[in-house]
Amino acid sequence: MMEVDFDCCSFFKAVADPNRVKIMMLLARRELSVSEICAHFKMKQPSISHHLGVLKNARIVESRKEGKEVFYRLNACCVSSCCSGFMKRFAGGGEGA
Amino acid sequence: MMEVDFDCCSFFKAVADPNRVKIMMLLARRELSVSEICAHFKMKQPSISHHLGVLKNARIVESRKEGKEVFYRLNACCVSSCCSGFMKRFAGGGEGA
DNA sequence: CTATAATATAGACAGAAATCAATATGATGG
DNA sequence: CCATCATATTGATTTCTGTCTATATTATAG
Numbered sequence: 019m020m021e022v023d024f025d026c027c028s029f030f031k032a033v034a035d036p037n038r039v040k041i042m043m044l045l046a047r048r049e050l051s052v053s054e055i056c057a058h059f060k061m062k063q064p065s066i067s068h069h070l071g072v073l074k075n076a077r078i079v080e081s082r083k084e085g086k087e088v089f090y091r092l093n094a095c096c097v098s099s100c101c102s103g104f105m106k107r108f109a110g111g112g113e114g115a
Numbered sequence: 116m117m118e119v120d121f122d123c124c125s126f127f128k129a130v131a132d133p134n135r136v137k138i139m140m141l142l143a144r145r146e147l148s149v150s151e152i153c154a155h156f157k158m159k160q161p162s163i164s165h166h167l168g169v170l171k172n173a174r175i176v177e178s179r180k181e182g183k184e185v186f187y188r189l190n191a192c193c194v195s196s197c198c199s200g201f202m203k204r205f206a207g208g209g210e211g212a
Numbered sequence: 213c214t215a216t217a218a219t220a221t222a223g224a225c226a227g228a229a230a231t232c233a234a235t236a237t238g239a240t241g242g
Numbered sequence: 243c244c245a246t247c248a249t250a251t252t253g254a255t256t257t258c259t260g261t262c263t264a265t266a267t268t269a270t271a272g
């Protein structure tokens with residue numbers, strides 16, 4: 019009962035990278051294909067695929083294949099559930115600024 | 116307006132390590148000195164100090180010196196504010212499990 | 213002032229992670 | 243079947259991170 023929730027750790031590890039957060043912000047608006055995501059970055063396509071893989075392992079995004087393309091979308095429930103679950107562990111400070 | 120919040124990134128990077136989360140859980144109950152924290156880990160004291168430094172830089176913990184000892188306490192407001200701020204960015208999925 | 217206790221800092225090292233170039237896979241058009 | 247486009251995977255390289263040992267700092271006791 020004093021142990022750490024490793025599921026949440028994979029969520030936080032995924033979210034600890036600014037490029038991945040930027041991808042999440044793009045996907046928060048609408049579903050996008052990999053190449054559409056690439057268009058927003060200087061990074062090369064394999065790096066984007068790598069980050070998408072990390073996000074997908076953490077259940078933060080989901081994907082759908084359509085012809086040659088793969089569309090990614092945000093799993094907003096995962097974000098809410100991990101964040102609110104984490105907050106609740108440390109309740110007592112109330113709502114921050 | 117499409118840029119990433121780097122303050123929150125330092126929070127998430129800090130929280131992405133299981134040992135640091137465990138420290139946070141210990142401090143959620145009560146203020147503790149460094150050696151009291153050490154007693155809960157197999158890690159050596161300098162590693163604990165390192166983690167405490169990371170948590171402190173991220174404003175997740177605060178410290179107070181008393182004699183030879185340094186007491187750390189959780190800044191629960193920081194946790195709530197970062198988590199809830201992050202959730203709100205990705206609102207739309209509602210409350211998760 | 214010296215010894216000791218508590219904590220922090222510095223430096224070294226190993227393992228993890230990010231990026232890239234190159235290539236493989238899979239779908240589609242001709 | 244062959245060429246092409248979109249994406250994923252592999253392998254190499256570099257950078258970052260966590261841990262350790264050794265040492266410095268700070269406070270207190272004697």
